[in-house]
Amino acid sequence: MKLNIIPLGGTGEIGKNLLVFEYEDSIVVIDGGVKFPDDELLGIDLVIPDISYLEKRKDKIKGIFVTHGHEDHIGGLPFILPRLNVPVYATKLTIGLVRAKVQERGGYPDSLFRVLEPGKPVQAGEFEVEAFRVTHSIPDAVGYSLLSPVGRVIYTGDFKVDYTPIDGHEMDLSKLAEWGQEGVLALLCDSTNAERPGMTMSERVVGKTLRDWFARAEGKIIMATFASNVHRIQQAIDAAMELKRKVCVVGRSMEQVVRTAHELGYLHLPAEDMLVDVGEINNFSHSRLLVLTTGSQGEPFAALTRMATGNHRQVNVAPGDTVIISATPVPGNEKLIGRTINHLYQIGAEVVTKDMGLVHVSGHACQEEIKLVIRLTRPKFLIPHHGEVRHQVALRKIGQSLGYEEKQIPITQLGTRVVITPEKMEIGDRVEAGSVYVDGLGIGDVGQIVLRDRKQLSKDGVVVVVVGLTRGKGVPHSIVSGPDIISRGFTFMKEANDLIEGAKNNATVAIEVQLKQESWEWGVMRAAIHESLSNYFWDKTRRRPMILPVLLQV
Template sequence: MMWTFGVLRCLDEAFMQEKETNLLGGEKKSKPKQHRFYRNTKKNTTQNTAKAEMAAEEIKKESKKEATKKKPSAPKKKEKRVEEKQPKRTKSEANIQNTKPKKAEKGKKTGKSSKMPIRIAFLGGLNEVGKNMTLYEYNGDMFLVDCGLAFPDPDLLGVDLVLPDFTYVERNVDRIKGIIVTHGHEDHIGGLAYLLKTANIPVYSTKLTIGLIEGKLKEHHLLSSAKLNVVKPGDTVNLGAFSVELIHVNHSIPDAIALCIRCKGGTIVQTGDFKIDMTPIDGDQIDLNRLAQIGSEGVTCLLSDSTNAERPGFTPSERLVGKSFDNLFRQAGNRRIIVATFASNIHRVQQIIDTASALGRKVALSGRSLENVVSVAKELGYIHVPDGLLVSIETVNKYPADQMVIVTTGSQGEPMSALTRMAFSDHRRVAVGPTDYIIISATPIPGNEKTVGRVVDELLKLGAEVIYERMYEVHVSGHACQEELKMILNLVKPKYFIPVHGEQKHLQKHGLLAQSMGIDKKNIVIADNGIQVEMTDKSIRIAGNVPSGKVYVDGAGVGDVGSVVLRERKRLSEDGIVIVSASVDAQSGYIVSGPEIITRGFVYAKEADELILEAKNIAARAIEGKLLRSPDLVAAKTKVRDDVGRFVADKTRRSPMIVPIIMEV
């Protein structure tokens, strides 16, 4: 559907205002400034809001004009099922239609007068970053949206990944008709392999997302049994009482979708992760026209991405990063270029490849996740690489510095990532030095600032020049800012609103934005993980709770690490361990050997002879004092733990873990 010039003019003015000013290579700034799209917020907020609303109205008018073009005499056709041959990864297409749902009759709203409520249970993704998972229920039927993971906080020692709690899903697995995945980021697909081990639910998503899911299932030896279905924007997936229409949106990974969820109880729109990019790298703009049409038909509830709800203005286009790359690559001169970015940001990688090709440089990839994503994207046609441009990381040293670009993982300072290993001179093939020009094309995720800063410092010590977002425009977000969020609210016009995908501050700010767009405060729900929201056409409320929480993955173990284990690990990491061992006579209770004391991470034994000797004496008195009265080894161990622990804490102001080992002979 073509947009009118008026719509484009409104959006272009709002989005690209000042875009060509102060770009890289222009006038030097005397000090770092806030991103230009976020400056002068107070001055421009009213103007931008007006433009967003004007654009939304133009889109709605265009949608209505388009709808009137249909011939009234044309006979109604029954919806046809998809008959075209799907890619080999498609297992079943029985529930997929490639026709859009019939428009509501004039004057009627969807979800008219239904006593049966729609229920939405949030199993992850609220008040946190990651492990997104939402469960919809109506008339006994259920389906899931997304199944992601989160990465552990630094205090979760030894934990590799964090998953949602699948208890409620497993309890209702016979009622769950499928999982629809909105896009291929880890926080939306990373938990699927763990869920499908116990609940083989059909999975529906777009081609690239399914390709990335396949790679994960292959690692877990689940690919052959998985029920994977490739769908595309415009398709409708029928899941029991629900029909779910897929709508194209822009994000930092291709093939992202929003969902229009219909049942007899009403219509719900879930945006997924999105931004409004008028100049996307792949040329496919977000389908605002379809969202406007759905809004005109009547929407019961909107669930919308809240990640950037605190940021005013619009999110800049991904193309701006490409312009920065062109300037920076030229500034690099005869130095080798190393670019760190998110492995899943395929459009970013494409721009790096295009710029390197234009300047006659080869490209090498460093990092397993990056190599896997690029391989899948190439196979499916989402990345285009000129013949001979990509070379193996094993051969980078065969090329002159001015002919090489290395794309690497590690933009968040991950301990085992390729960039971190380069920074600490631990990379097998890349030795960083003064001839390297390093671009970190990402913003540190909240909480990662220190680790990223440490990596930057180490790279600078090695003599490399390091470029990052505060200096140049080498990263833009994949999430919508305030004016885009307002535009979606204005287009969809929901009766109820639930902000999702963000921390508490993001959810609350998004709720306030919704109020500013005319949604009644009582119709806005700020939910949390484990909350079940219930809605009808007359009301929305928090109906109760469902099992939720965090399941920790530690190596091959899933869920076997709990709070007690984590507390012990934290204590060990901070104060160390003291092991007290002794052998006692089983008949008399007298000590026949020991006590011996071994410490790790507590004090260096040779420098604490007096402390260790006194601890031995205390342990001996505790053991014999208990066993001479009663042959109770458990009581004796408890006495040793208490007495030695009290003594050590008094002398050192530390609380190491005390482990008594008493053996009878």
């Protein structure tokens, strides 16, 4: 009697969450997220989990259960669902967001979307799956309990313990306590903030701070935040209402989320006429406007970035405007957001960031909240999930501080099975797992070789050497045209005449040495040209452009 837990994403990393639970012939999947590419993944748009393991076991999959509507939990579904064709279970808002996302890439059968309610278990093969409410930076977030003959396993999903949530839906701590009394085999716990002591503050404090800044503002207020943070948006709208400002929503993802959340009843507009179209904002005085927008991460094409650089068609930033960046930079984005802030100051706007007051709080649990959940559920085994190694290790330390032993808290790795029986937990073998790169329409056609080439091209460009040789089979051949040189991204050619002439001479010498051989081969000739020019350019410039010899028989 064994339960296998296999993280295909979200462990040892933040992003592309995908957890597999397997008991005999039943597989239940939780989430299917994306990760945004690191800088060295040149040209890659998205990174999704490798689901080969699931594709080979399609028949066993009873469903994909989704915890909440953030990209790192649902962004992979447009790619994953069509390949698995299984039901998707989630709460109402999450299903709404998944549906909208899947639509963009071809859709998915309506019958496979299943709205579930927290507290009402769903039978999925041998698993009884029950969602429980958690609080997080998006409404309608849940964690899951998976009850199988081996015992109960709980995955928190992304959570914080917010005692005063904006929508009144508290985290279901009582349910966790109840399960804890009955006996929990394993707890998979969000580790994102496990390095941070204390407790994450309630979303409600942000509302208060926003209202204070709003009240002080004289010109336009432009507030950038994550589009999915519906409660943040609700609080901004409420403050705007109170201060008699109209609200204008700008930016594709912000417009989409506001529409979906409003349609499904998750966003409340205190007055029907309080939203104004972006085309109409010039009809209102600046002091009567709140612009809600995207770009809190400094993303080059997001609305706030374009406003800051004077490249937005409809909204400009004026001296005296107040720009509130209600977010924290995702690691790697610090420079981009810094650039936006500088542009805004250059214009003469007031800029309010997290450093100046509580205009943002995290959506993840800090150490004391994690301790609470462990104490309530009293699991036999504790599995840090949703985090890099540093976060997993931090969660292990929290567990140890509560009396767990190291061997009860595994640091899991992508694709490695955690095998659990009612008595013990072991690390099993490794299944096929990893990252699949999405580049344009291509899924998985860009791998290490292509990326290595892109890296070389990005640093020093490309040099094409074109040589025409005499036709015919017998020796001797001779050069009849070229070598000619075309380069891109290497050096500014117009000022590099000497360099290029030298390169031609070097190539000629290399070719002629080959031609003098009794017999010569195309491959060897190309290699000789490559080596000669590679050395020559390194000597002269300390650069290594990609060299592509093109030989033609003329």
